[in-house]
Amino acid sequence: MNNETAKVNGIKWGPFRLRIPFIHIKFRSAEFLQGLVISGATAFAGIPIATGMGLTFEEGVALSFIAGTLIASGPIIFGVPFAPGWVTPAYPIVIGVFATMGYYLPSPPGAEYQVETFQFMSAICIEFTLLVAFLGMTGLSEKIVNNIPNTLKSGIILGAAIAAFYQVFFKEFDAKYMEQPIAMTVALVLCILTTFSDPFKRLAAKNIIFQKIASLGLLPGFLIAGIVAYLVGEATLDITWGFAFPDVVTLFERTSPLSIGFPSFGMYVDALPLVIIGYILLFGDIITGQEILNDAQKNRPDEPININSNKFHLSIAIRNLIGLIFNPNFPTQGALWTGVHVVVAERWKKGPNEMPSLFDGLGSYYLMALPFLYVTLPFVTLMEPLVNIALNLTLVLTGFACAYVALAIPKTNAEMSSALLIALLIAFTGQYVWLGLLVGIILSFLVVGKDQRNNN
16 A cells, blocks of 8 residues: 555545545454454443433443444544544543432442433533534644643542442442452453553563453453353343344433433533543543554554544544434543554554555454444343443453553652542542542642642
8 A cells, every 4th residue: 555545545524534444444354353352342331331320221232332333433434543432531430420419320220210310411421522622623632731730630540540449349349249249350350460460461472372362452351251150150141133223212312412401501510520521531542542653653654644633622522412412421432442542553563464554454343333233132132141240341441541540640749649639539529529620720739839730
């Protein structure tokens, strides 16, 4: 593939570029199969959250269908050279806030549907969409985020880690973890080892088999845990055959602001701190994704990749707007699925013979935008008993990743202690999460000092 082909491949629309599967995107079987299995392992992690907000399992499947389809549109419809995903660290914080406001109840069917739950979710999505769109159109995002004190950044990210661990090991420990304790433990141990263990990484560097296992992220641990769950009776195998399209109509009727009404002014006020936190986390993902591509680009001068932060912002804003219309579900429309992004970029940088175009890998990994996982009843019914394992894995691995990043930011004792206080306030103040932001700003000036606000 020459430079010119790489530059013009696809159909330009506005600032974006549409790449039609099988025409502008070549099918890559290896990425497709990995994406099929890994997407299958994680696609339904949001269902327990949906049922905790009063939706049925079937409506949770529809929610995942909408979220997954919009995520897949990132590289295919908008031409963004990222493997997109959730703003995952924001989810445990959102769950904590919803719980204190009575909008989220663990262990369904204890959860009852409330119109206010999804009106508040709409308020978050509307503000987040407007903020991301504004910063994308003005190009102010980098200037704003670079001036946020490091102490506050660290506190927010560490708060997400604490909230995730608290959700799994304390708040919903009896309701979710202890319903499948053996399978949950197997999943967490294996996934933590393959993802974060330094001894395992050293082993993978010397052994191709362990290297392949490491590249699959949470997949091996989840598959083994699923088998264990069925073998020890913690999950019941009850397969339904056939196909059924997710019930997006009912989901729209019960969650869309066009159906249930728009939020009150007070909801917009309460939502603002979550929007600010979500954006700071989102921007961090954009920077991470850019750095991964910048490193890989050195080995692929034949396919120059246009990394445009403003275009990323606009594409995320549009995805969130469409999601808002059908089903407001912050924070499922983010910038980066780090594990997938790394795997595709590593394969791409090996050369044109290995992967002619970055978008071939991204498009194939996202199943060429064909959301058949959600319409295949054998897969849906196979996954149904395992959704809590998928959610807990997502939260725990998010907690580990956030803790790694957050604890590396502070450079002084004052920054470390201030970040910890901010993190605790953000993780546990619920609807008063704005208090964590306010305290973070005060501590950054009065305890850390202005000259240390951006020292990394």
